[in-house]
Amino acid sequence: MKYMENIKLQVAMVLMLEVVALILLVALGMGDIAFALVIILVVNATLVLWILYTVQNEKENRSIDISRILGKEAKGALEYGQVGILTYNDQYEVTWVSNFLLERDIQLVGKKVTAFIKQVEELFQGDRDTVIGTYNKRVYEVSRKDQAHVLFIRDITSYNELKANYEKESLVVGMIHMDNYSDIQAFEDETTLTNINLNLRQPIVDWAKDHQIVIRRLRSDRFFLVLNEEIFKKILDEKFDILTYVRKKAAEIDVNITLSMSFARGHTELRELDTMVNDLLELAQSRGGDQVAVKESGDDVKYYGGKSEATSTRSRVRVRVMAQAIKEIVMESGNIFISGHKEMDFDCMGANLAISSMVQSYGKKAYIVSKSGGIESHLQEAMNYYDAHLSERHIFISEDEALKLMRKNDLLIVADYHNPSQSNAPKLIDKSERVIVIDHHRRGPDFVKKPILVYLESSASSTCELLSELIAYQPGKSNISEVEATIMYLGILVDTNRFKMRTGFRTFEACAQLKKWGVDPIEAESLLKESYDEFESKIKVLKYSKMVNDNLIVSCVDDSEVLTRSLMSIGADSMLSVKNVEASFVVGRIDETHVAISARSKGVVNVQVIMEAMQGGGHFTAAAVQRENMTTDELCEELYEALKKYLDEEDLVYESNLA
Known part of the structure; x- marks a missing residue:
């Protein structure tokens, strides 16, 4: 607007000169008023012509500036393509607009650019090059040209309506x-x-x-x-x-x-x-x-x-068919490799031992990958206790050893998990061309690629329960020892929290089968007993517990305390014994760089859904999540948000149109 200010100043100066000239004429006795008026009219006419010339010249200069910025061809193309242009100064005031905007009665000259569409602010404050907004019930797309005070404006109302209709009608x-x-x-x-x-x-x-x-x-x-x-x-x-x-x-x-x-x-x-x-x-x-x-x-x-627990859908016919299918695949394979998940627990190891015994009964060589990925502390104590017996009957190797031994026709059986990222031998999964999956967890989006057989039963209490049935239907005499049966029994015992959760009649049938194979329940219980240090640590976990929503309990352990996964699980199980508590969560640090949550439920609250919302996973009644480079307080805050969202969704029940 500087050129307008100059014009106003020059007009004022000319008018002042006219007044001064008129006063001088009168003072000198040259009082011919008619003559003076003629002179003034001539001066005014000259002034008007000069102003018109100045304005036109200014427009041309600015048009030349726009053409210099865009190029004449580009400017013509934008006009032909119905793209509006506006320029602005260093104070973000609009100095000129093209006919595209004037035709739409958009008067912006002298106003801030944000007077058009508020979203334009984002072009100057962030990294965005294009914004979309509404003005006078029409939708415009505004783009900014780098290194120039120019905005390009496109009316996309029709396109926006077509896009919305297309999205609504998408199949x-x-x-x-x-x-x-x-x-x-x-x-x-x-x-x-x-x-x-x-x-x-x-x-x-x-x-x-x-x-x-x-x-x-x-x-x-x-x-x-x-x-x-x-x-x-x-x-x-x-x-x-x-x-x-x-x-x-x-x-x-x-x-x-x-x-x-x-x-x-x-x-x-x-x-x-x-x-x-x-x-x-x-x-x-x-x-x-x-x-x-x-x-x-x-x-x-x-x-x-996912608000109800899974019910058993497997029949004895299906178990028999699966048992036969697994035998046929094993017999067609070379060596058999068996992989568990990270931080192997009793259910995982019990299933691995059962599979190893089963395939050995077919005359095949089996390798259990257990020397990588970690082992839960109580399981490690049991493995040490039974080391002499197990070492005679099974071959335990690491992932690196398995990678060296595996050949094209060999078979990999993954047990108690199906997500490759949870494996204690992920490279082995990538290398293997023939994989069988046996698991009892609810299936997630990440799954082993192209398995040749999947036996996934989320209604089962544990993978050991599934293996107990499969082995029972194998032809010939079973090859399960008393020690292996005891570890399998411990797998069921831990996963059901001593038969308090996820327990069906098939669970007790599996335990009866394990008893036939010589399980020792008393020795099994002694292997699960806590040491005094563990008991003391569990008390510390419970000390931090707080009630949420009258039926949930959360323990956010101080960030300075380092917990084992088993201790977190034991703490979560213990908190479920509190009256009216339907789900429990223990949040704690498991090492210098990782924090984790162990979640348990009685079967009303789906902890799997809650943990999946936090990029974790698990089962309806038992789930977990692990994070890196976080504090326990930060993970607790995230858990509270996930719980709030879950509870809000649970409160929304829609039945009015179905009654």
Whole structure:
């Protein structure tokens, strides 16, 4: 605006000169007023012409400046492409705007650039080159040119509307599976099946129709869904309330039925969506059912629900089939390598020993990878105690030794985990071309790549329970010793917190089988006894405990204390004995650089969901997370936020449109 200020100053000076000239004429006796007026009119006319010339010249100069910045061709292209331009000074005041803005009645000259769109501030304060905002109900995209006081403005209202409509209409495919329905259908009477159809199956169809979802029955317990992104966002906002409805109605008619659901989004290839939705449904079921698995192409899998514990879905026929399949693969393989997870516990080692004994009974050589990744302290004491016996029957090696020994036709069996990052031999997993997975944890998004066989039963109390059944169905005499049976029994004992959690009739059948193999329960209990130092440390853990929300208890141990993982687990289990407590969490430092959380639940609160929200994992009733370069206070704050979010979501129950 400097040129306008100059014009005003010059006009004022000329007017002053005219007044002075008029006074002089009168004072000198040259009082011909008509003559004086003529002179003034001539001067004024000259002044007007000069001002018009100055303004035009200034515009041309500024146009020349814009052309110099952009280049004449680029300037013409921007005008042809309906791109607006504005310039501003060092005080961020608009000095000039192009016709693009004037035609839209956007008067900005003399105002701050932020008077147009507030988001423009981000162009000058951050690293962004482009912002989007709304002015007079239209959407504009504003870009800044480096090293020049110029902003480019594009009206993207129509594009924005098209994009929004496209996103709303994007295809989403889904699947619904009625967990346990096929088993109930095979054994229940017609009255029960009629109640299921009226109270569970028909409401699923009605729910879909109420939300304008296309639903088709694939078989008696499975439905295929077709919907768009707008409908999906609506049922997401409703927290997939059909899950809660079916769970409650099933309880009312006394049947054990829940829903597993999956939704695949964000891909234009129908075949790809079909593959995604089937894989997601398998994920939801392998994690115990009663939940929804959602994946947008290129993004991670997200889970919703999971509010009930997994129920046993494996039959004796399935166990027998799995046992036979494992035998056939073992017989076709060379040497057998068995890998556990980091910080091996009783369940992991018991499963490893069982697998080693089983494959040796087929005449195959087995190697247990246990000399890398760490071993839990109580297990290490037991291994030392039984060292002479176990060393005669099994070969224990490190990951490096296994890498040197493994050949192309060899087989790797991973037990008690399925996430490669949790392995005590991750390089071995990468090298092996033939892998079998045997696990009891709910399946997560990270899984061993291309296994030739997966036996994952999240309803089982432990991997030792699964191995007890598998070995019992192997042809010929079992090769499990009393020591191995005792360690397997300890695996079940620890994972069920002495049969207080995750215990079904199959668990006791497995223990009965272990008893036949010579388990010594008294010796097993003595191996779990705490030392005085451990007892004292457990008291320290409990000292820091605090109640949260009247049914949760959290112990944030001082950052100066270093705890073992087993001690954290024992502390979490102990806190569950407090009246009305449904879940417990112990937060503590496990070494100089790592802090961790051990979480336990009685089966009402899903600690797996809470830990997964913090990039951890585990099971419905037992989960954990580990972090690096954090303090326990920082991890505690993060835990409190995760608990708050979980509790807020639990309080949201949507049933109004299903009643």
